[in-house]
Amino acid sequence: MQAKTLTRLERRYALLGALLIAPTVLVFCAVIVYPLVSAMYLSLFKIFTPTLEGGWVGLDNYHTLLGNPEFWTALRTNIIWTVGTLTLQILCGVGMALVLHQNIWFRSLARSLILFPYFVSTVVAVLVWKWLFNDLYGILNHLMIVARLTEFPIDYLGSMPNAMISVIVVGAWKYFPFVVIAVLARLQTIPDALYEAAKIDGAGPIARFFDVTLPQLRDVLVVIIMLRAIWDFKEFDLIYLLTGGGPITSTQTLPLLVYKEAFALNQMGMASAYAVVMMAIMLFFMILYIRRTRTEEDT
Amino acid sequence: MSKTHWNNKGFTRRNVLAGMAATTALAGLPRRARAQEITLRWWSPQGSPAQLEAYKTQIASFEAANPGIKVQFETTSDEGYAPQLAAAFSSGEVPDIVTHLPSFALQTYYANDLLVPFNDVIDTVGADDFYPGANNVYLAGDGKYCGTGIGNSAANMLWVRRDLMESAGLDKIPETWDELRAAVQAMQTGGIFGAPLPYGRNSMTSLIFIGFIHQAGGHVFTPDLEVDIDNEGTRNALEFYKEMREFCPPGATNYSWGESLTAFVSGATATGIYTGRVLINVNTQNPPIADHVTCVTYPRMSTDISPWTFNDFPSVMIPAQSKNIDAAKKFAAHLFQPPGYIQQLHAAPGHVLPVLRSINENPDYQDNDIIKKYPAEVDLMAASAAGGFNLGYESADHKSNDKAGEIIASNAISDLVGRVILNGDNVDEALSAASKTIEGIMKG
Numbered sequence: 001m002q003a004k005t006l007t008r009l010e011r012r013y014a015l016l017g018a019l020l021i022a023p024t025v026l027v028f029c030a031v032i033v034y035p036l037v038s039a040m041y042l043s044l045f046k047i048f049t050p051t052l053e054g055g056w057v058g059l060d061n062y063h064t065l066l067g068n069p070e071f072w073t074a075l076r077t078n079i080i081w082t083v084g085t086l087t088l089q090i091l092c093g094v095g096m097a098l099v100l101h102q103n104i105w106f107r108s109l110a111r112s113l114i115l116f117p118y119f120v121s122t123v124v125a126v127l128v129w130k131w132l133f134n135d136l137y138g139i140l141n142h143l144m145i146v147a148r149l150t151e152f153p154i155d156y157l158g159s160m161p162n163a164m165i166s167v168i169v170v171g172a173w174k175y176f177p178f179v180v181i182a183v184l185a186r187l188q189t190i191p192d193a194l195y196e197a198a199k200i201d202g203a204g205p206i207a208r209f210f211d212v213t214l215p216q217l218r219d220v221l222v223v224i225i226m227l228r229a230i231w232d233f234k235e236f237d238l239i240y241l242l243t244g245g246g247p248i249t250s251t252q253t254l255p256l257l258v259y260k261e262a263f264a265l266n267q268m269g270m271a272s273a274y275a276v277v278m279m280a281i282m283l284f285f286m287i288l289y290i291r292r293t294r295t296e297e298d299t
Numbered sequence: 300m301s302k303t304h305w306n307n308k309g310f311t312r313r314n315v316l317a318g319m320a321a322t323t324a325l326a327g328l329p330r331r332a333r334a335q336e337i338t339l340r341w342w343s344p345q346g347s348p349a350q351l352e353a354y355k356t357q358i359a360s361f362e363a364a365n366p367g368i369k370v371q372f373e374t375t376s377d378e379g380y381a382p383q384l385a386a387a388f389s390s391g392e393v394p395d396i397v398t399h400l401p402s403f404a405l406q407t408y409y410a411n412d413l414l415v416p417f418n419d420v421i422d423t424v425g426a427d428d429f430y431p432g433a434n435n436v437y438l439a440g441d442g443k444y445c446g447t448g449i450g451n452s453a454a455n456m457l458w459v460r461r462d463l464m465e466s467a468g469l470d471k472i473p474e475t476w477d478e479l480r481a482a483v484q485a486m487q488t489g490g491i492f493g494a495p496l497p498y499g500r501n502s503m504t505s506l507i508f509i510g511f512i513h514q515a516g517g518h519v520f521t522p523d524l525e526v527d528i529d530n531e532g533t534r535n536a537l538e539f540y541k542e543m544r545e546f547c548p549p550g551a552t553n554y555s556w557g558e559s560l561t562a563f564v565s566g567a568t569a570t571g572i573y574t575g576r577v578l579i580n581v582n583t584q585n586p587p588i589a590d591h592v593t594c595v596t597y598p599r600m601s602t603d604i605s606p607w608t609f610n611d612f613p614s615v616m617i618p619a620q621s622k623n624i625d626a627a628k629k630f631a632a633h634l635f636q637p638p639g640y641i642q643q644l645h646a647a648p649g650h651v652l653p654v655l656r657s658i659n660e661n662p663d664y665q666d667n668d669i670i671k672k673y674p675a676e677v678d679l680m681a682a683s684a685a686g687g688f689n690l691g692y693e694s695a696d697h698k699s700n701d702k703a704g705e706i707i708a709s710n711a712i713s714d715l716v717g718r719v720i721l722n723g724d725n726v727d728e729a730l731s732a733a734s735k736t737i738e739g740i741m742k743g
Binding site for chain 2: 133157158245246248268
């Protein structure tokens with residue numbers, strides 16, 4: 001009798017558990033599973049974007065995509081952009097976090113101001129940078145000509161490798177505050193005793209950075225690198241607004257290619273195939289990265 | 300007191316809840332009544348402050364004459380309208396009326412049953428009032444009109460400064476490419492560049508370069524719409540465009556309409572390539588050069604070849620998915636009513652030219668400082684635009700091309716320019732790649 005009552009209670013708890021978790025599952029399905037399955041499903045069709053009408057083509061889109069040199073060029077460009085801007089973000093972010101961790105004047109103000117690029121909308125940031133880069137009125141060219149570093153204005157966005165470098169620099173400027181916030185938060189939790197012990201052992205500032213600070217930042221850097229790599233890999237608006245993928249296709253990354261297929265060429269099926277392949281590539285690199293960092297931790 | 304009040308039988312919790320529900324329903328009533336009003340969404344890529352003022356006037360007069368109909372204006376952009384409309388069409392959340400898109404965009408949409416025929420709007424405006432042939436570019440395969448023109452534009456006029464020409468010892472405005480090359484070479488001095496031609500990966504480069512192909516006697520398609528971009532005219536155009544690179548600012552590799560216009564208006568280049576918007580911009584932003592500017596049709600390879608003016612035929616169209624088609628048609632016709640239409644044209648005199656004869660002859664239209672100051676230029680642009688073409692309508696012999704919008708958006712032509720001129724790629728290979736891309740789009 002008692003066992004029967006308990007079973008009923010357990011059932012009611014189980015039901016309650018399912019009910020409580022149901023909203024999360026529903027939201028997860030609506031915002032993650034459904035778009036993902038839809039994208040995969042769409043990639044098997046040839047679809048005219050404005051009407052969303054089309055026919056079944058199976059894996060033809062993937063076959064065409066993998067045989068298209070533009071895809072491989074865009075993938076290479078995507079990797080160059082991601083690695084370039086991520087490296088700069090990490091270097092600048094960690095460096096700035098170390099500076100802001102020191103007891104400097106106006107530290108609170110500086111900590112607030114450093115977030116400015118991250119808060120500015122991408123469109124505004126790009127407009128400002130385009131003015132800075134402008135060949136006829138830009139302050140960068142003006143200063144360089146005045147300083148006699150160059151005789152003629154430099155074409156920052158219309159020639160290679162300037163365009164890629166410019167895009168990488170603007171990307172790093174826009175997103176490095178994220179690294180600063182995360183690293184600064186971690187820096188503040190490192191026990192002073194570790195630094196004191198290192199000092200007693202005769203470690204200088206550089207040795208203390210590599211032997212104390214960096215190992216302590218390891219966990220947070222693993223997460224930052226993973227998140228920023230995903231976000232940078234799929235970055236669209238900043239690159240599109242700065243160069244439109246040019247000169248020619250020199251800064252055309254995979255997200256720009258997805259956009260072009262979907263909305264310029266009206267091929268939603270092909271665009272979905274590109275998006276699915278992009279996701280697979282990101283997944284592959286992320287799994288590789290996580291496994292590698294776990295292996296290093298274990299050793 | 301209040302305790303007694305709440306404990307009163309007339310104010311049970313249930314009654315209070317019922318009362319709240321009733322209040323909510325009552326509050327909703329006016330909203331429902333408001334919902335019976337129609338709100339038309341109007342999209343246009345033309346949204347300068349003066350144009351927005353004109354639109355406000357047109358909207359106000361329409362709303363006053365049509366109680367129950369509201370109009371909401373939203374700006375799109377020359378580079379961004381295609382993706383925005385693709386998303387709108389696919390989601391069903393379409394604007395009710397779209398103006399100022401190039402004619403070839405309409406042909407693409409109409410061919411896919413996304414627009415309503417426009418014959419009745421044209422009749423309401425007055426078919427005979429349009430300039431002869433003004434609506435030919437909107438004639439679709441089924442014999443109906445997919446839209447109509449709200450204006451004409453001569454987008455590739457050559458703008459020159461007489462003061463700089465005089466300083467360079469030039470007395471003749473260039474008519475041929477050789478003369479243009481010599482002129483910009485002579486005027487490129489003292490920090491002023493010769494020309495602001497676009498070399499960027501964008502629609503302006505494609506559209507302007509198509510003009511150069513025609514100015515060399517070439518074409519992109521045969522009249523039957525077979526891809527034929529690999530011809531002598533294109534090769535000559537590429538060669539000349541490459542020669543002009545040294546007379547353009549370094550950043551021209553990333554120029555689009557805005558940058559090119561600003562370069563000339565600010566005085567950074569000796570010549571310009573644009574519509575009549577130059578006139579108002581020069582007068583408001585750089586008055587010292589305003590008395591020296593003039594325009595001609597863009598030079599061609601030789602005088603044996605006729606000038607080819609790029610007219611994107613700024614249009615009016617109504618999406619078939621609109622839930623307010625009748626009201627949208629009424630508003631479309633209203634856009635051509637003299638007071639508002641004239642104010643709209645005056646927002647950038649010479650930029651969008653009238654398509655109705657009655658408007659051009661209207662004293663109110665002629666009574667404008669810019670039009671009075673530059674009568675020869677405005678007349679020339681009007682005449683050039685009336686005989687103008689674009690990729691959707693390459694010549695009077697060409698069939699209408701409903702894939703022109705996708706070809707421009709694909710950047711196949713601007714990439715051809717970039718590959719040959721910026722990258723120094725082999726011309727044969729670049730032309731072959733461009734042909735292949737365009738053929739792929741034509742096959743769908």
